[in-house]
Amino acid sequence: MTGEISGNTRSPRAAKGRTTSKQADDATSPAPERPIRRRPKNRRAQIAAESAAAFGAYGYHGVSMDDIARRLDISSTALYRHFSSKYALFREELFRLADVTVGAVDLPEGAADWTPRQRCDHVIDAIIERTIAHRSTVRLVRWERRYLDDADRRTLDDRFAHAVQLLGTLVADVHPDLARNDVAVRAFAVFSVVSSIGDHHATLPVKSLAPLLKSVCRALVDSALPAPLPNPVPPEPSTVAPFMHEVLLSRSVELFHERGYQNVSVEDIATAADLATASAVYRYYRSKSDLLAAAFRRAADIVSGAIGPTVAESASPAEALGRLIDMYVAGSFAERALTYVYYAEFGNVAAEDRVTLQHIQQVVVAEWTKLLAQVRPELSESEARILVHAGFALVVDLGRAFGDDGIAPQNRVISLHRTTLFGHP
Numbered sequence: 001m002t003g004e005i006s007g008n009t010r011s012p013r014a015a016k017g018r019t020t021s022k023q024a025d026d027a028t029s030p031a032p033e034r035p036i037r038r039r040p041k042n043r044r045a046q047i048a049a050e051s052a053a054a055f056g057a058y059g060y061h062g063v064s065m066d067d068i069a070r071r072l073d074i075s076s077t078a079l080y081r082h083f084s085s086k087y088a089l090f091r092e093e094l095f096r097l098a099d100v101t102v103g104a105v106d107l108p109e110g111a112a113d114w115t116p117r118q119r120c121d122h123v124i125d126a127i128i129e130r131t132i133a134h135r136s137t138v139r140l141v142r143w144e145r146r147y148l149d150d151a152d153r154r155t156l157d158d159r160f161a162h163a164v165q166l167l168g169t170l171v172a173d174v175h176p177d178l179a180r181n182d183v184a185v186r187a188f189a190v191f192s193v194v195s196s197i198g199d200h201h202a203t204l205p206v207k208s209l210a211p212l213l214k215s216v217c218r219a220l221v222d223s224a225l226p227a228p229l230p231n232p233v234p235p236e237p238s239t240v241a242p243f244m245h246e247v248l249l250s251r252s253v254e255l256f257h258e259r260g261y262q263n264v265s266v267e268d269i270a271t272a273a274d275l276a277t278a279s280a281v282y283r284y285y286r287s288k289s290d291l292l293a294a295a296f297r298r299a300a301d302i303v304s305g306a307i308g309p310t311v312a313e314s315a316s317p318a319e320a321l322g323r324l325i326d327m328y329v330a331g332s333f334a335e336r337a338l339t340y341v342y343y344a345e346f347g348n349v350a351a352e353d354r355v356t357l358q359h360i361q362q363v364v365v366a367e368w369t370k371l372l373a374q375v376r377p378e379l380s381e382s383e384a385r386i387l388v389h390a391g392f393a394l395v396v397d398l399g400r401a402f403g404d405d406g407i408a409p410q411n412r413v414i415s416l417h418r419t420t421l422f423g424h425p
Contacts, residue, residue, distance in 0.1 A: 002195070051068045052137050054068055056139060057088075065080070082123050091148060094144075096146065097134060099159075101163045105274075120171060123166075124217045125210075133226060141391075146260050161402055164184070167191070180227055187415050188397070202382065212383050212387070220416065220420070222424065223415065226415055228411070244284055249295050252264070252272075253274045254272070256337075257340055289349060296349060323417055325417045328413045332396065339399070343396055365385060369388050376423070383424075391421050394420055
């Protein structure tokens with residue numbers, strides 16, 4: 001029979017009750033050792049890297065400790081040996097990114113012998129290089145840091161402010177005639193444009209992306225900013241009481257901007273809108289997510305709806321793009337909270353609504369990209385798209401950083417937006 005021990009010439013009867021040599025060997029052989037899973041020496045670093053990737057892909061509230069443990073193929077218990085909570089992991093990644101940023105503005109030994117332009121260019125190159133290397137998690141700092149507790153957020157903001165200040169010192173060395181506020185705006189604009197690559201998925205090889213970003217940063221450093229002018233006076237509010245739909249939209253956006261979408265309940269929205277109960281909100285909107293989507297659709301429709309008429313009424317692509325910049329900045333100033341929320345909370349829109357909104361986004365970016373490529377034929381379509389995204393992000397970031405303090409009023413933001421797209425005059 002197949003499977004019998006080869007070389008065995010004994011009859012089955014003769015072998016009965018006897019111990020064969022193989023059986024004897026098996027009896028004396030040690031049992032096979034079970035593989036030992038050794039804990040990697042860099043387990044904490046592995047956990048931090050994997051959690052950073054998860055946070056970068058899904059946001060702080062989109063990830064649990066169990067999710068991270070599964071990604072690492074370890075137990076939750078093992079994960080908690082290294083980090084006490086998801087917050088601890090999140091905090092560590094944000095502070096690590098802050099250290100990376102501060103490190104980028106440190107000059108090497110011997111830099112004192114360089115020209116001011118060489119020192120400034122060196123730091124800009126380092127900022128670009130490190131931001132590209134951490135592109136997948138840059139968004140966390142830009143839009144998710146509000147989920148830190150107050151003390152941690154202040155510490156983090158101080159670190160980034162220190163990095164901006166150090167870059168500003170180099171900008172001032174290049175242009176010693178600039179006023180302090182002019183230096184601050186330019187330095188902040190550089191960081192905004194570079195970090196904007198974390199907001200989108202437009203791709204460009206690093207060998208093209210890095211010099212493109214550097215050219216924009218140089219243009220921003222050397223830009224001739226206009227004297228700050230008062231922002232246009234907003235129109236008088238209507239005396240007619242708005243519909244409750246409008247009140248709920250307005251109040252919810254304000255709360256999402258102030259606290260973050262995940263930290264706002266339907267009860268909070270009802271209270272802000274002077275409704276007696278949370279159930280009253282559902283007479284107008286199906287859910288909190290529906291409120292967010294309704295606000296986003298309105299904002300997206302305004303931006304997309306302006307493109308066709310503006311292009312038709314303009315004598316050239318440059319004029320059309322300039323007018324679109326003017327309108328985009330004006331709209332962002334008029335709806336600053338909504339503009340911020342649009343960037344920060346897009347991932348919280350329901351999947352079916354997100355598809356529609358993404359389509360509108362793609363149309364807007366494509367139309368702006370087409371105009372920019374016509375204005376600057378030396379740019380590839382991919383390069384033009386990167387700059388369009390950078391311009392949008394710059395407007396939001398300047399409004400968030402400087403608000404209405406007069407340092408970056410509307411006319412200056414328009415100028416910086418134009419510089420981002422058009423480059424040097």
